[in-house]
Amino acid sequence: MQTKYSIVKQAIKSKILDGTYEPHHKIQSESEMMKQFSVSRHTVRLAIGELVSEGWLYREQGAGTFCADRTTHQAHSGIVSRKNIAIVTTYISDYIFPSIIRGAEAHLSAQGYHVSLFSTNNDHEKEREYLEMIITQGFDGAIIEPTKSAYANPNINYYLNLERLNIPYIMINAYYEALEPLRVLVDDERGAFLQTEHLLNQGHRDILGFFKTDDMQGNLRMKGYLKAHRMYKVPINPKYITTYQTEEKDEKPVEKLQHYLNQTGQKPTAIVSYNDELAIKLLNVLRENQVKIPDDISIVGFDNSFLTELSEVKLTSIHHPQADLGHTAGKLILDLIRTQQKNNESAEEIKSVLYPTELVVRSSTKDITVKGKGLENIK
Structure with missing residues (x-):
């Protein structure tokens, strides 16, 4: 106490x-x-x-x-220029984050920088705590994955103070719009569009969408899902969209899928999942209900993580650059540090990076059209 x-x-x-x-x-x-x-x-x-x-x-x-x-x-204390970079992510030890971190760390270590890792668990209080450490412990710069990036952030003043103190930072995977920081992102909207388009072209009309909406990625992915339906002129059933928050990620999507499976009448034939991690949880629910994949229902993940190959049914997913994204983030933060140290106003402008997305097709989706033509010609 x-x-x-x-x-x-x-x-x-x-x-x-x-x-x-x-x-x-x-x-x-x-x-x-x-x-x-x-x-x-x-x-x-x-x-x-x-x-x-x-x-x-x-x-x-x-x-x-x-x-x-x-x-x-x-x-006077000799704290400045210790060649130390902070990497702050929402999670460290699971899913795609180790690959992102390894990519950044490999580049930074090769340039003589030490990396300190911090995990917020998508909690604003933890984010504040680590921002205070970055300010007080003499870090040269920071690579930060923002916490609950879809919301107004209570720690904005800390970021503004980083700028005032000339401590450079960049953001990965998402960013706080109010700050307009340099960032390294994946094209989440396009990725979800490709997820949905793939299923529409296979003849699916009743497509469930699961999106975590307390972060920017989830909102952009939901936007891509909606945009694909509209472009292909397929009506959207609002009841088929499930949104959830970080604190609900282990229960709500599973409960909602069980509800869809229990309902009578017309049932969904496909699922667009926020990411591969969630897709695996949903696959478990389908198996428990003796639903065959992809014969009874198709599913598409996002991130093309190692999880896509672990399941009995190999998961169709959207590719995420992971290690490349981390490497680019490491290069970007060092470019910022060097430009600041040289104080060279004529230096080449450093720009944000947006990685394109592509669909990796495996065996978790099935064409249900009679002739296998889908909606390819409808634009």
Whole structure:
């Protein structure tokens, strides 16, 4: 359990790190903090005293307490230029993330940089914690996969403070639109369009779509699913679209698929899955219900991960560059660092990268048209 003074200390420190308190600006008075945190003056003074000792604040007799300039402090402490890059992802140890990280790490290590890995588990509080570490521990730059990128982010001020402190960062897989950062992405919308188009061309009309919509990727993939239906003039049944959040990913899609399988009357013949990880969970539900794949129902994943070959039925999926994406992210962050170090305004502009997508067809989908012609000629 945190002590009262440590809560006050962390709150002041957070305001420094998110840029609320700028260098040489006066912080709140002791009386204001006593009221805000419902603590004694002694508690406030203890918290401020420690921050002064640690170089976060300084006092001026008769004027008050001010935010210190940490860039000066770091330069004198030898913290700057440690050739250390932070990689912050939503997850580290599972699915496609190890391949992305290996791609980035291989390039960065070859250039003499050490890589520190952090996982937010798609939680904003963890993201804030790691952004504070990046600011305070002298990282040269950061590669960041944003947390719940479809939502307004409560940590935007930390990113703005990174920019103010000239700590370069890029984003991978998604990005916060308000910041317009350099980023390395996969064309998620096009990928989902290809998923859906493949099934439409095989004669499927009742296609379930499962999309995780608290991140940008899920929303773009749902957009691609809708766009394919509209382009091929196939009516969309809104009941066939399931959206879910990170906290629901293990239960809601499975429950919804079971519901579709239990219903009477016309049933879906195909599934567009947000990613391969979810597709494997849905395949398990289908097997438990003795539904044959692809004879009874077809399914398409996204990411072309190692999971596509593990299942009894090999999964049709959208290719994700994974290691190449990580390598490009590593190159991009080093380009930013070098450009900043040279302070060369005439340097070549560094641009974001969008990887194209392609469908990898395996055995999880089946043509159900009578003549096998589908909708190829309808545009």
